[in-house]
Amino acid sequence: MTTDPTPWRDLRAWLRHLAATDRLAAIRKPVSLEHELAAIAKRLDGRQAALFLAPGDHAMPVVSGFMSRREWIAEAMGVAGSELLARFRHAADNPLPWREVDSAAAPCRQVVHDFRNGGLDILDLLPIPTHSEHDYGPYISAGLVIARNPRTGVQNVSINRIQISGPDRLGILILPRHLFAFFQTAEAAGDALEVAIAIGVDPLTALSSQAIAPLDFDELEIAGALHGQPLPVAKCVTNEVRVPAEAEIVIEGRLLPGERSPEGPFGEFPKYYSAREEREVIAIDAVTHRHDPIFHTIIPAEMEHLLLGAIPREATLLAHLQRSFPNVTDVHLSIGGVGRYHLFVQMKKNREGQAKNVILGAFGGHYDLKQVIVVDDDVDVHNPLEVEWAVATRFQADRDLVVVAGAQGSALDPSTTVAFDGNKPPPHWQGFGAKMGLDATKPLTSSEHVFTRVRIPGEFEVDLDEVVSATGTDALTGTPLAER
Structure with a gap:
């Protein structure tokens, strides 16, 4: 359109x-x-x-x-x-x-x-x-x-x-x-x-x-x-x-x-x-x-509700991060993280350890944030499958995990209530919890192709309408599938 x-x-x-x-x-x-x-x-x-x-x-x-x-x-x-x-x-x-x-x-x-x-x-x-x-x-x-x-x-x-x-x-x-x-x-x-x-x-x-x-x-x-x-x-x-x-x-x-x-x-x-x-x-x-x-009326917890909160926060968080880290290129509050709690950050890393600083900077940008994942600029932060792939292949918990205990979070996060009788904390304890950051960036240097993404040359240039038959043919009989 x-x-x-x-x-x-x-x-x-x-x-x-x-x-x-x-x-x-x-x-x-x-x-x-x-x-x-x-x-x-x-x-x-x-x-x-x-x-x-x-x-x-x-x-x-x-x-x-x-x-x-x-x-x-x-x-x-x-x-x-x-x-x-x-x-x-x-x-x-x-x-x-x-x-x-x-x-x-x-x-x-x-x-x-x-x-x-x-x-x-x-x-x-x-x-x-x-x-x-x-x-x-x-x-x-x-x-x-x-x-x-x-x-x-x-x-x-x-x-x-x-x-x-x-x-x-x-x-x-x-x-x-x-x-x-x-x-x-x-x-x-x-x-x-x-x-x-x-x-x-x-x-x-x-x-x-x-x-x-x-x-x-x-x-x-x-x-x-x-x-x-x-x-x-x-x-x-x-x-x-x-x-x-x-x-x-x-x-x-x-x-x-x-x-x-x-x-x-x-x-x-x-x-x-x-x-x-x-x-x-x-x-x-x-x-x-x-x-x-x-x-x-907004249907609670559905897309209109989540996007109305997510997009202004994304814009604010991106500007906040870029003031200290101009090599941050994009951010996304995931819908799986209810558009508030999980932030994906894309950056062009140029120093080792920099991703952890970005994680800490993001937590300072809004107290609702509970989890921050930082990825390289070859990872699409708007695609949760890409982000999960980066975590699966570029992250190790003993070296790349950041945990901040005893921090203010969202008062509407039910997991922050479990330490209190009846799951009802008093107002000054509401939202008290922990935050987690994951550095899912690859090292700046590595030998040969250890961190080279697998790609097939020309995969995005192929014109499928031109090369794929409209009806298809059974390779064994030669009979068009549409006639079988």
């Missing part, structure tokens, strides 16, 4: 494009929001996005999986797959400030439901699915949570899992990152933190929300850079947060100080459930949406 050099800035246009290229499946029959919708979307995962036209008792359609292939994300950016990380990194390094538009004219404000007087129920308004077998109940899984730093007013954007806890109450998992810091500041002062949850945004804005950016860096500015023009935003009805003006749906609310309630279990990206714990609470103040909106 020829790459369109223009980035896709509109969700509905992107969905029409997928439909026109047989990558959007329309499910017209009524489906249950409890498990059935997620089951169908999972079966289509990576092959077609799914558009559910009759979800539960709702007339509002639900879409899932429109970013479930790496090639689709590059296509949405308007670049070749090989340019994906460089394009994202360029946007992160050259953000475009957003452009505020008249809120009254913003598509996301065409319909307003005010929750402040009571009487409304979020589940009556929105078709929110229950995804996995042991999930507590319906969850918003594709909402961009936008909040302002109480001290500076600069926004942060993240995707958090959001449980429907009541008609106007939401439970939320907040990991110790920027949203957590904002809420800590507000709560210490006895204040609520104003938030907005944007659901149904274009592919590049969704991707931008997952950038590994410093505090007081608004990820919506990366979206503008990816779009090639400032992102239009609109002020919320009930608070000061600015949201993508083209969003399908926006939930406005407040993180309540001093209030916690049970949240979970929920099937997370490691393909396990996270425990039910006391977590932060959002009070809903308003829901606004377009006329005839589309609700977006």
Whole structure:
């Protein structure tokens, strides 16, 4: 498929494009929001996005999986797959400030439901699915949570899992990152933190929300850079947060100080459930949406979920490593490592021992990393079979293994819980574990052809269409196979 050099800035246009290229499946029959919708979307995962036209008792359609292939994300950016990380990194390094538009004219404000007087129920308004077998109940899984730093007013954007806890109450998992810091500041002062949850945004804005950016860096500015023009935003009805003006749906609310309630279990990206714990609470103040909106849900632990997290991290880790090791040429967060935990690094080694330094540098790039494998530049890091081959033939555990004990890792990695009663570590021990690095590079010098890869001259130049018969012939009888 020829790459369109223009980035896709509109969700509905992107969905029409997928439909026109047989990558959007329309499910017209009524489906249950409890498990059935997620089951169908999972079966289509990576092959077609799914558009559910009759979800539960709702007339509002639900879409899932429109970013479930790496090639689709590059296509949405308007670049070749090989340019994906460089394009994202360029946007992160050259953000475009957003452009505020008249809120009254913003598509996301065409319909307003005010929750402040009571009487409304979020589940009556929105078709929110229950995804996995042991999930507590319906969850918003594709909402961009936008909040302002109480001290500076600069926004942060993240995707958090959001449980429907009541008609106007939401439970939320907040990991110790920027949203957590904002809420800590507000709560210490006895204040609520104003938030907005944007659901149904274009592919590049969704991707931008997952950038590994410093505090007081608004990820919506990366979206503008990816779009090639400032992102239009609109002020919320009930608070000061600015949201993508083209969003399908926006939930406005407040993180309540001093209030916690049970949240979970929920099937997370490691393909396990996270425990039910006391977590932060959002009070809903308003829901606004377009006329005839589309609700977006991400099926947990499937390709859309994993790629949205992996690609921005890859771009950040590649830039991080290349600052100290310019001979690092590529990185890949493997899907087998849930797009977070296992990093493959490709490099042109020019010093012995250098790969171990790269391993240690990678661990400093993101605390989620649990395993790093470094390979030579003749190994394709996007092909797990090639990486495994390099480990099998170039790695020896007694000389090439790096182990870091007692390090911070992902709080959602269930293997970090086994030393604690009931597999429930207290918050300050969550994610405590070990990291492993494998130097799977060959030595810089070796005798004769000990580390020369076996190749057959001309294997990639052979024109199989020219040399292979369309029907084939039985060599023993001379009878064309098609006639036997």
